[in-house]
Amino acid sequence: xxxxxxxxxxxxxxxxxxxxxxxxxxxxxxxxxxxxxxxxxxxxxxxxxxxxxxxxxxxxxxxxxxxxxxxxxxxxxxxxxxxxxxxxxxxxxxxxxxxxxxxxxxxxxxxxxxxxxxxxxxxxxxxxxxxxxxxxxxxxxxxxxxxxxxxxxxxxxxxxxxxxxxxxxxxxxxxxxxxxxxxxxxxxxxxxxxxxxxxxxxxxxxxxxxxxxxxxxxxxxxxxxxxxxxxxxxxxxxxxxxxxxxxxxxxxxxxxxxxxxxxxxxxxxxxxxxxxxxxxxxxxxxxxxxxxxxxxxxxxxxxxxxxxxxxxxxxxxxxxxxxxxxxxxxxxxxxxxxxxxxxxxxxxxxxxxxx
Amino acid sequence: xxxxxxxxxxxxxxxxxxxxxxxxxxxxxxxxxxxxxxxxxxxxxxxxxxxxxxxxxxxxxxxxxxxxxxxxxxxxxxxxxxxxxxxxxxxxxxxxxxxxxxxxxxxxxxxxxxxxxxxxxxxxxxxxxxxxxxxxxxxxxxxxxxxxxxxxxxxxxxxxxxxxxxxxxxxxxxxxxxxxxxxxxxxxxxxxxxxxxxxxxxxxxxxxxxxxxxxxxxxxxxxxxxxxxxxxxxxxxxxxxxxxxxxxxxxxxxxxxxxxxxxxxxxxxxxxxxxxxxxxxxxxxxxxxxxxxxxxxxxxxxxxxxx
Numbered sequence: 001x002x003x004x005x006x007x008x009x010x011x012x013x014x015x016x017x018x019x020x021x022x023x024x025x026x027x028x029x030x031x032x033x034x035x036x037x038x039x040x041x042x043x044x045x046x047x048x049x050x051x052x053x054x055x056x057x058x059x060x061x062x063x064x065x066x067x068x069x070x071x072x073x074x075x076x077x078x079x080x081x082x083x084x085x086x087x088x089x090x091x092x093x094x095x096x097x098x099x100x101x102x103x104x105x106x107x108x109x110x111x112x113x114x115x116x117x118x119x120x121x122x123x124x125x126x127x128x129x130x131x132x133x134x135x136x137x138x139x140x141x142x143x144x145x146x147x148x149x150x151x152x153x154x155x156x157x158x159x160x161x162x163x164x165x166x167x168x169x170x171x172x173x174x175x176x177x178x179x180x181x182x183x184x185x186x187x188x189x190x191x192x193x194x195x196x197x198x199x200x201x202x203x204x205x206x207x208x209x210x211x212x213x214x215x216x217x218x219x220x221x222x223x224x225x226x227x228x229x230x231x232x233x234x235x236x237x238x239x240x241x242x243x244x245x246x247x248x249x250x251x252x253x254x255x256x257x258x259x260x261x262x263x264x265x266x267x268x269x270x271x272x273x274x275x276x277x278x279x280x281x282x283x284x285x286x287x288x289x290x291x292x293x294x295x296x297x298x299x300x301x302x303x304x305x306x307x308x309x310x311x312x313x314x315x316x317x318x319x320x321x322x323x324x325x326x327x328x329x330x331x332x333x334x335x336x337x338x339x340x341x342x343x344x345x346x347x348x349x350x351x352x353x354x355x
Numbered sequence: 356x357x358x359x360x361x362x363x364x365x366x367x368x369x370x371x372x373x374x375x376x377x378x379x380x381x382x383x384x385x386x387x388x389x390x391x392x393x394x395x396x397x398x399x400x401x402x403x404x405x406x407x408x409x410x411x412x413x414x415x416x417x418x419x420x421x422x423x424x425x426x427x428x429x430x431x432x433x434x435x436x437x438x439x440x441x442x443x444x445x446x447x448x449x450x451x452x453x454x455x456x457x458x459x460x461x462x463x464x465x466x467x468x469x470x471x472x473x474x475x476x477x478x479x480x481x482x483x484x485x486x487x488x489x490x491x492x493x494x495x496x497x498x499x500x501x502x503x504x505x506x507x508x509x510x511x512x513x514x515x516x517x518x519x520x521x522x523x524x525x526x527x528x529x530x531x532x533x534x535x536x537x538x539x540x541x542x543x544x545x546x547x548x549x550x551x552x553x554x555x556x557x558x559x560x561x562x563x564x565x566x567x568x569x570x571x572x573x574x575x576x577x578x579x580x581x582x583x584x585x586x587x588x589x590x591x592x593x594x595x596x597x598x599x600x601x602x603x604x605x606x607x608x609x610x611x612x613x614x615x616x617x618x619x620x621x622x623x624x625x626x627x628x629x630x631x632x633x634x635x636x637x638x639x640x641x642x643x644x645x646x647x648x649x650x651x652x653x654x655x656x657x658x659x660x661x662x
Contacts, residue, residue: 149639152587163632337444
């Protein structure tokens, strides 16, 4: 009985997501009609573009790589009911740790060098995330405000460090020196730019899945997300739990940043907070903070971004059009009552039919 | 340091505090009205950004500053209503909706900006209108007061008016007291015949209006063009000031004033040779230490109570 119910609940979730997707794409089409010269063909290019060339499809997986990390970093905290918005700041500042290792420390081994960069970046991310985490756990400091302020602070400090310590001597734009060849992540296949980083993202997803669903830690996270009071009275130590998941989240964000840079960049070129963090946040919400749906959402959003990018080359419509789909999906999927009345009517009918 | 002091102890500096403080105060009041009714307006940042852009686009389309302002206000209220609809009717977590709206506007404004100006960074190519600056003749002659209160933008005086009206309405009128009742205990309010939903929707509309005015100020006074993500946390600073000021309007105003002070220091020091990147972090440090101090004080209050 209960298994049937769970399956049905899951089916409802899938249907709800599909309807939300249709509405989102519908709105996008309307916007295209208002802006593009040939809306229908633009729309089709956007939806099918990534499948037309292997390189485009590889671009989807490349875009997805850092988003998996940031989305998982957000999901771990959101699942516990903590609205930490700090992932984007951590992503930025940890990029500088990676840059430091990739430009200043020469390790003549192309496995060890990226490993050191990624590991240090992850540890730095975890430690920095402990700041708002500790404040939240100890004093219940408003974490939305503290993490947002920290994001802007990391940006300012990061740019200062970039300009004072890591700035390139060979070009005039604000960027770091070239990363050493030994620090870059190796390609997975020839012909695409997909690197080992994509593989690492999949590994991270599997590990987070195991952590969330098969370990006591994951159970504690889920319980505190559902009912903080209950979690407290059943002996879950909130303090250490909050610290631990903040470290994990920052660690994931730091690794993601490092993987992004060592896979797709020659030098550090960010001069503002990148959108990886905020997109990751939206993806986590779309996937309801569960690993499998989050991965699907990460793929879907990346697919759409590449589709929009291909479209934007032949039209005046900028790639930012994807923000409409993202927002609509997040709002409708996370709504409790969207389509709920249809489902309730059906259940009621069934109930009457079954006597 | 002496140099800093000589920069701060001037009439100009006071005028700067007002200039940079107006959008913060709009944001704080926006947060305050929503919170009084028991809703949290997490989308202030996004509403401000959207209406800052719509003020530029609106005044460019209509070639009228007033119509541009009205379009900006309308867009702000629409976003606020979206927030209300999602949380009240569709049962979505207000934090989620707020974050979604903020992320959406930060990208969607770039979309609109590019569509109409062909530039993803700044709206400089669009000849938009600004609201006038107002000089009050008799006031100008008074030292200090003249520098602070005369020669400001039109929306600055609108802000002053709201600083008087908002607490008056909340504390002294039937409407305000009902709004407070909804925020303090929605069930009790509803049991004495107050339509809580209706009250909250009205509050969110006012909150959207205030945030929109703050946004419009940024592109119709403070600056005359839109640049991407130009709100730069001002909406969140208002949110933080509300969280710290709580239900006290004076507390809220003083907190906002303190934050404005930090912003003004940045504005003044940016003319000197201090690293501008480090300088931009000063107001954020101010807010960060503010919320930390606030939570630490509360923490010790709670401990005292439980002992």
